[in-house]
């Protein structure tokens with residue numbers, strides 16, 4: 296029994312082409328010497344590199360041979376028409392299949408491997424083969440709706456993994472906590488009218504997608520009350536995130552009593568991320584993980600899977616991820632975070648933190664929590 300770490304070299308080979316940030320090159324936007332799409336392999340590859348150098352990966356059950364998700368696995372979430380269109384474009388050399396959803400030749404097969412890592416991690420924890428697990432999936436998945444890929448996401452990794460575990464009868468009631476800084480619209484869309492999967496998203500208000508993630512979106516039909524959006528104000532940092540966890544997330548999970556918790560684990564709420572304006576540190580991601588691990592221990596025998604989503608600072612994501620995975624596994628190995636000390640003065644002022652906490656309290660009241 297251990298913490299599993301699911302990864303595959305080919306996930307680092309997914310390529311979205313030459314962009315400047317999220318803007319395609321052309322016109323006055325000059326090509327970059329190296330592919331400039333913000334979602335690039337380095338954030339993920341350097342996280343694993345750091346774990347190898349500190350020795351953290353040696354304490355984990357490293358699994359690099361998980362099978363790709365099968366078409367049957369994908370069809371539980373995505374319609375055949377979407378899968379066929381994605382596969383055809385992939386075979387033809389790649390392209391852009393949705394808003395900010397580019398890929399190159401073979402992108403379909405790599406996306407199926409990425410989904411397969413998530414699926415295998417959830418399966419291993421659901422069956423009790425592992426205590427908990429981390430899936431270094433790439434491309435990410437939480438923005439991908441059944442027929443609407445977007446935001447670098449081509450398949451709904453977490454939903455595919457949950458549906459596979461449910462089909463095998465290994466889980467009945469799952470909670471998804473999405474702390475990627477962007478709204479988990481894809482996971483929300485898959486489960487919006489269902490009460491057997493609780494979806495919770497903490498995100499920067501109005502970031503991406505610009506028009507989703509409102510607190511009023513609580514689910515529909517049988518799913519009414521089983522979707523929670525907590526749109527946080529730009530500038531939120533460690534204190535606000537921990538308050539959101541303790542004031543909203545933990546009470547909501549405790550009331551729901553899941554069989555398993557899956558985290559859409561993005562690191563783009565960090566203080567140096569180019570695609571958001573939050574101020575979390577590596578310590579924050581370690582403490583978020585410790586809090587959710589303690590909650591899983593109380594509610595569902597510790598059954599917890601973290602699935603890698605966003606996070607776009609090549610230099611800082613490795614330290615954020617290392618802190619999270621050390622907490623997940625209970626390892627004493629740390630990777631000292633020099634940016635934390637260098638940027639302490641950038642944390643929100645006490646007065647702004649108090650304002651942020653009050654806004655979270657107000658949202659908790661709206662959610663009746």
Ligand code: ZN
Nearest residue numbers: 475477563605
């Ligand atoms: Zn994100």
